[in-house]
Amino acid sequence: MCIGIAVVALVLASVDRPVEEARETTATKPQSALDDVDAENRLPGTWLREQVEPDARSRRLLRLERDGAFREQVRVVSAKGEVTEHEHAGRWFYDGTNLKRKYTLMNGQPPSRLKLPFATFEIRFESRNEFVGIDHVHRNKVRYQRVPAETEL
Numbered sequence: 001m002c003i004g005i006a007v008v009a010l011v012l013a014s015v016d017r018p019v020e021e022a023r024e025t026t027a028t029k030p031q032s033a034l035d036d037v038d039a040e041n042r043l044p045g046t047w048l049r050e051q052v053e054p055d056a057r058s059r060r061l062l063r064l065e066r067d068g069a070f071r072e073q074v075r076v077v078s079a080k081g082e083v084t085e086h087e088h089a090g091r092w093f094y095d096g097t098n099l100k101r102k103y104t105l106m107n108g109q110p111p112s113r114l115k116l117p118f119a120t121f122e123i124r125f126e127s128r129n130e131f132v133g134i135d136h137v138h139r140n141k142v143r144y145q146r147v148p149a150e151t152e153l
Helices: 002-014
Strands: 045-053 056-064 069-078 083-094 098-106 118-127 130-135 140-147
Touching: none
Parallel strands: none
Antiparallel strands: 045 056, 045 140, 056 069, 069 083, 083 098, 098 118, 118 130, 130 140
């Protein structure tokens, strides 16, 4: 039981870990060109976040449904090659600045009612198929790219 709690804590902690800055390309549209498009309507879909750290690498698939439901699949591969997978679910909403996710299931189980996991990122679309999320609490930046719905970890 303690190992399971530790793994869940590690996964939640890595939600807010920074990623390396991606280089700007001429194909990337500036934010001002995207201001006329409603971000909330662009969010539903399947988004991939990949991260490489010295001790592990991870892939996250975030599926945002139009009805406000989300599902997140996580695969972490340690430097030793050990694979850990998690699947979480909950509700999401966009307040005009922030993408907010309230987790209602962590690996199929409801989280403790004393501390419901909640993730908030100020988002900025870099292009139609890529956004950057900024966590002002932990001062981290993450990057998500839109992928086909059938994408697997």
